[in-house]
Amino acid sequence: MSRRSLLRAAGLGLVGLLACWIAVVLYWRVVDIQPTAGHIVAYLVLLPLGLLCGVLLLRPAWRRMRTRDTTQPEPAKAQTAADGGGGTGVELAVDRTLYLLAGAAWMRAGDTPLAIAGALARPHRPALHPQLRDAVGLPVFAAEVEGLDPTVAERWLATDAGSEGRASRAIETETLRAIALLDTVAEDLLFAALPVLAPDHSASDASDGALHPHAMHHSRSARAAPPAAALAVLRVQLLLPSDWPAETRAACAEGLRRKARAVGYPEADLCVTVCAVEAAADVWRVLDAIDADPGAPGAGDRHLLLAAHSLVGQAAINRLDARRELLVDGLPEGRIPGEGAAGILLAPTLPAASSGPLPPRLHRPVRGMAGRGRAASRSTAVLLQAALDAAGCPNDNVALVFSDADHRPSRAIEIAGAITAALPELEPIGHARHLGLACGDTGPVGPLALLASAAAHVQADGVPALAMSLADRDARVAVLLSPAPTPAQPDDSSTGSGSGSTSSPAATPALA
Structure with missing residues (x-):
């Protein structure tokens, strides 16, 4: 038990003891009893101690009963939810697991997933920005990434050496900052995918379409090893905000292809798709659409x-302020603009030549509708329990809960209540990591950064962790990340690493 829990238990015990003494003394005065030594021992010592012991003995049973009633709705309630009336609307599906081979992120909390996970243990909230102002000229809170050079985006947007610099003149500052963040993250993950390539490919294939000399001079791609023929196609999905111009999104895709060719990927082994997304919920749908069925076409692709x-730019601040979505005086549920880039590399199976620590497994996300008011925590607790049941992971095995909850009181209360109900062994504050508290609103980057940081913790500590998305107004998503079983370890639910496998997905238990 933590020090916080001990202090809280001691405080409650002292309050109960004083209340019992006051009640006994008042009773003696009312009935005019002259207490003897026996009265004092029996009513002022033994009675309070007996009451405290009874409370301590009954508290675990009460917690288990409350958790069971909260996380396992009655059949009638489950049917109401399935019919779309007043329930949580949890979407139950067959579980599937993917290996999260690598993750990368660059946000205000850190430039690596493990650094972000560590920083969230004691998050530093965003401060007032020195330049950005709202409509009345007051400074606003913003989660800005320090030390970022927006001119890096010119390499992505330039089609040749002569066009560098001209392509970015008509693009908003916040868009350039996002592309500059993406440059480092994309390069890290492209290099991370190289070890799963075969060593029998000629280096001449990568010379076509390589970056121009100025870009290669400034890029870490210059240190790329001779390219190799891929065992499987690398399918890249570039998730960019839908409010970006289509030309900018297309230029980002072409810049990524140039960087991939410079790193060592032949055209035949790379497939780049641009997805215009509006919010975090769209990213979860893209992730859920990845098929891990071994019999499906392209099942071995990564x-x-x-x-x-x-959103760290005056144009974005003006739009948020005009829609009354910015955190200002009188709007505690407003958003804090943030920025970042993140990515994850997934595969249905482990590479044949994998070495080092095994990558964690990502189970299928479980989606549901957001609750309202006091029912929000109960609905989120049901979702957390559904994610655990889908993976066959016991509640006691989970060590941390990662979420994208931010400064908004509604999100803080919701996730704290859900952790208390579904995982009473965990502390709602000490065992939770909230990405939004330190990084603000990062839109479609949030889900990938959430999974990358949670996976880094799972791989480092070897225990399962839950990830919970609360960013969307109407939808909630919960997903379990579990350590991959070692070759000598059976892949069953008793290990706490999930019952699903990449060769035969396990059925999701229904909530009873």
Whole structure:
């Protein structure tokens, strides 16, 4: 038990003891009893101690009963939810697991997933921005990434050496910042995918379409090893905000292709798709659409999801303020603009030549509708329990809960209540990591950064972790990340690493 829990238990015990003494003394005065030594021992010592012991003994049973009633709705309630009336609307599906081979992120909390996970243990909230102002001229809170050079985006947007610099003149500052963040994240993950390539490919294939000399001079791609023929296609999905111009999104895709060719990927082994997304919920739908069925076409392909977003710019601040979505005086539920880039590399199976620590497994996300008012925590607790049941993971095995909850009181209360109800062994504050508290609103980057940081913790500590998305107004998503079983370890639910496998997905238990 933590020090906080001990202090709280001691405080409650002292309050109960004083209340019992006051009640006994008042009773003696009312009935005019002259207490003897026996009265004092029996009513002022033994009675309070007996009451405290009874409370301590009954408290675990009460918690278990409350958790069971909260996380396991009655059949009638489950049927109401399935019919779309007043329930949580949890979407139950067959579980599937993907290996999260690598993750990368660059946000205000850190430039690596493990650094972000560590920083969230004691998050530093965003401060007032020195330049950005709202409509009345007051400074606004913003989660800005320090030390970012927006001119890096010119390499992505330039089609040749002569066009560098001209292509970015008509693009908003926040868009340039997002592309600059994406540059480092994409390059890290492209290099991370190289070890799963075969060593029998000629280096001449990568010379076509390589970056121009100025870009290669400034890019870490210049240190790329001779390219190799891929065992499977790398399918890259570039998740960019839908309010970006289509020309900018297309230029980002072409810049990514140039960088991939410079790193060592032949055209035949790379497939880049641009997805215009509006919010975090769209990213979860893209992730859920990845098929891990061994019999499906392209089942052995690897999937690289990349996202970039920035609201740290005066134009974005003006839009948020006009829609009354900015955190200002009188709007405690407003958003804090943030920025970042993140990506994850997924595969249905482990590479044949994999070495080092095994990558964690990502189970299928479980989606549901957001609750309202006091029912929000109960609905989220049901979703957390559904994610655990889908993976066959016992509640006691989960060590941390990662979420994208931010400064908004509604989100803080919701996730704290859900953790208390579904995982009473965990502390709602000490065992939770909230990405939004330190990084603000990062849009489509949030889900990938959430999974990358949670996966880094799972791989480092070897225990499962839950990820919970609360960013969307109407939808909630919960997903479990579990350590991959070692070759000598059976892949069953008793290990806490999930019952699903990449060869035969396990059925999701229904909530009873």
